[in-house]
Amino acid sequence: MDMMEDCFILDFNPFDSMDIAKLSITIQDAHDDDDDDLTVVAEKGxxxxxxxxxxxxxxxxxxxxKTPHEKHCYLCxxxxxxxxxxCEFWTKHCHASEHVED
Incomplete structure (x- = not known):
């Protein structure tokens, strides 16, 4: 992979299917960069x-x-x-989830 300014030229097609279980990192790779972020550049399905x-x-x-519970999308x-x-009781029900607070 060549780097040109803020652009990376990939030596593979990022739209091809990839088995992420085959990805690996070496000890050397882990120490080369302090950036632990993972960036997803595409999704399929x-x-x-x-x-x-x-x-x-x-x-x-x-x-x-991170958002007010009253907000909802058209699929909620x-x-x-x-x-x-x-629903009819949304102002109360919107706070409900599978997690029981102790």
């Missing part, structure tokens, strides 16, 4: 919590821990009623 109906607390468009449904969001 559907994502369950984005492209199919899902409970509000699993919504990828409105992350539960109420965890309590199991009906399309917003």
């Amino acid at each position: 559907k994502v369950a919590c984005r492209d199919y109906p899902h409970s509000r607390h699993l919504c990828l468009q409105f992350p539960f821990d 449904y109420c965890y309590v009623c199991d009906s399309v969001a917003p």
Whole structure:
């Protein structure tokens, strides 16, 4: 892979299928860069919590821990009623999730 400014010239087609289990990192690679981030540059296929109906607390468009619970996408449904969001009691039900707070 050659590097030109902020652009990388890949020696493979990033759109070809790849078995990520075959990826490896050597000890030398681990010490060459302090950047531990993983960047996904493409995706293929559907994502369950984005492209199919899902409970509000699993919504990828409105992350539960980062957005007001009242917000919902057109595929969200109420965890309590199991009906399309917003339900009749949405202002209370929107806070529900599979996790029980102690």
